[in-house]
């Protein structure tokens with residue numbers, strides 16, 4: 001039986017443009033969705049890059065101007081994969097044109113933008129989702145299930161570290177991610193926001209933070225053309241206006257305490273993204289570099305065999321895994337986008353809100369904003385309740 005078609009317009013053709021296109025290609029083949037997502041139009045301000053991506057990933061139409069695209073009557077969902085400073089303007093225009101919106105993380109450049117997006121998206125009654133895709137890693141979802149079922153008792157401690165090392169290179173160019181006007185925030189908002197999203201999901205609301213941000217290299221070469229890590233530097237330098245690294249202590253509403261580290265200055269690290277959760281009855285530990293595994297310790301095991309066990313999260317009983325391969329066959333980073341889209345289009349088809357919603361993404365933004373404030377005041381700071 002044919003399913004209702006949902007036409008998608010995607011804006012942005014960089015790293016996430018490819019990741020989203022790939023996710024959209026896979027989701028209808030692997031997940032049984034109530035609707036059929038259709039890649040309708042790809043919007044890229046660079047026609048050559050857009051044409052290449054459209055040809056490789058099967059976008060039937062290419063557009064240059066996102067303002068035209070978000071208003072089109074034959075578009076149902078707008079998927080935003082552009083730098084952070086563009087999110088609010090594009091998403092608001094799409095929401096006001098009556099479209100459901102998927103937007104890359106962090107949702108916005110600051111809390112007030114994120115709050116308007118949450119409010120306007122709620123008024124549309126359509127699902128909107130922020131692409132915090134790392135929460136759709138099966139091992140992270142399993143951790144969520146185990147915590148909800150009480151497997152670790154009441155959670156009292158969170159620890160997350162998200163470490164990259166590329167900024168140790170003093171010649172790394174001044175790409176958009178290192179400019180506040182384009183990125184809103186540095187390591188904190190870019191990679192730390194994933195950890196904050198997972199902390200809010202797994203532990204609960206963060207009420208107070210006490211943090212520190214640091215920019216180690218204050219000036220970098222302006223790129224001739226911003227092509228991320230592949231940018232060619234010019235002979236002119238400009239100011240780095242965001243943090244290279246950020247840390248914070250965290251107080252949670254449920255009494256738990258914790259810490260967060262997000263850095264691009266961890267020499268030699270690529271995507272070292274870890275968290276640990278400790279509770280009255282057990283603990284959980286996750287590492288992105290072993291993303292098909294979850295470590296679990298339970299005080300309820302008999303003392304004779306008690307110890308940390310490694311769960312291979314590839315069995316069909318595990319979240320999302322029934323859709324993939326027989327137990328033991330690992331999956332990877334790209335699958336997290338497929339899972340996020342499966343969640344979104346299931347919600348869309350059922351007329352329900354999708355998760356993480358723009359409201360949840362605004363809660364992440366509230367924590368980012370509070371950590372930035374505390375860096376100035378050097379004192380514990382309340383996180384705005386959103």
Ligand SMILES: NC(=O)c1ccc[n+]([C@@H]2O[C@H](COP(=O)([O-])OP(=O)(O)OC[C@H]3O[C@@H](n4cnc5c(N)ncnc54)[C@H](O)[C@@H]3O)[C@@H](O)[C@H]2O)c1
Nearest residue numbers: 012013014015016017081082083084086104105106131133
């Ligand atoms: N979820 C994840 O795992 C993940 C990973 C990386 C990046 N991201 C997020 O995805 C977003 C995009 O990051 P990226 O790595 O793909 O960036 P990128 O630099 O690789 O690509 C950005 C794209 O946006 C386009 N663009 C730039 N400014 C624009 C404007 N004013 N109007 C229209 N298009 C514009 C560029 O031409 C390019 O096609 C960011 O919000 C980033 O934080 C998420």
